[in-house]
Amino acid sequence: MLTFSKDAVQKQIMAEGIQLEVFGGDVPCVAVSGMTGAGLPELVETLSALAEMQELGAEETGMVQGHVLESRMQKGLGYV
Numbered sequence: 001m002l003t004f005s006k007d008a009v010q011k012q013i014m015a016e017g018i019q020l021e022v023f024g025g026d027v028p029c030v031a032v033s034g035m036t037g038a039g040l041p042e043l044v045e046t047l048s049a050l051a052e053m054q055e056l057g058a059e060e061t062g063m064v065q066g067h068v069l070e071s072r073m074q075k076g077l078g079y080v
Helices: 006-015 040-053
Strands: none
Touching: none
16 A cells, blocks of 8 residues: 655646645645545535635536546555
C-alpha cells in the first residue's frame, strides 16, 4: 500500500500552481482517507462553509457530477 505524507501531497499540489491556504493562498486543503473515512466530516464542513460564503447553490433536479483528482489501478481492488 502506498502512503504519502500530508506535506508531500501539499507540495505536489503547490507545484501544479494551486495556492493552498496553508501556504498563504485561497484554496482550502482537507486531508481525507477513502479507506478509513478520516477527515470526511472536516471536508463536509469546509465545503458547506465555502458554499455559504460564495452563495453557491445547486439545482434540485439533474445529474450530479464530480471529479477524481488522483487514482490508480490496484490488482484485486480496481480503481483506487
